Structure formats: structure tokens, C-alpha cells
Amino acid sequence: MTLILFLASTTLFALPPQLGDLDEDGQATVLDIVRLLNHIKGTVPLSASLQPFADINQDGFITELDAKRISDAVLGITPLPPVLWREC
Numbered sequence: 001m002t003l004i005l006f007l008a009s010t011t012l013f014a015l016p017p018q019l020g021d022l023d024e025d026g027q028a029t030v031l032d033i034v035r036l037l038n039h040i041k042g043t044v045p046l047s048a049s050l051q052p053f054a055d056i057n058q059d060g061f062i063t064e065l066d067a068k069r070i071s072d073a074v075l076g077i078t079p080l081p082p083v084l085w086r087e088c
């Protein structure tokens, strides 16, 4: 039973609560931008489970526009959008 609860909570926290939170620390930081840019450049590709969270403007592509959205969040201009499909 304890093991099941542990697994359940692990699953719950396995994905970021916000789009663009690519290091899963719950906030938008420069590190999230770095991870996104590394993915765009192909240096360090994001894992398949994280890639949907990198498409912040939801246009189906991971580009510099999404990096811009994270930098706006870091600067406090526009907060990152919540993950809408998470409750499903």
C-alpha cells in the first residue's frame, strides 16, 4: 500500500504544473529557457514526456517563440499558462 501511494505521488509530480517549466521546479527561470534553447539547437533534446510542455504557445512547434514566452514569465511580464490537459 505504501509503495502504491509512493508510485502515485511520483506520477503526480513527474510532470511540470505549468507549460514551460522544463526543469520541474514549479517556476519559470533562466534554466527553463536554457533547456528549451538546447532542445531547439539539438544539443540536449528534451525527453518525449517534457516536449508537450515546451510548446508554450501551443502552435505545435517548439521554437524561439516559446523561449520568448518563458523569458516573459521570468521577467514577470506574462505568467506561464497552466497545463490544461493535466486534469483529464
Ligand SMILES: [Ca+2]
Binding pocket: 020, 021, 022, 023, 024, 025, 026, 027, 028, 029, 032
Ligand atoms: Ca522551472
Ligand SMILES: [Ca+2]
Binding pocket: 054, 055, 056, 057, 058, 059, 060, 061, 062, 063, 065, 066
Ligand atoms: Ca510553440
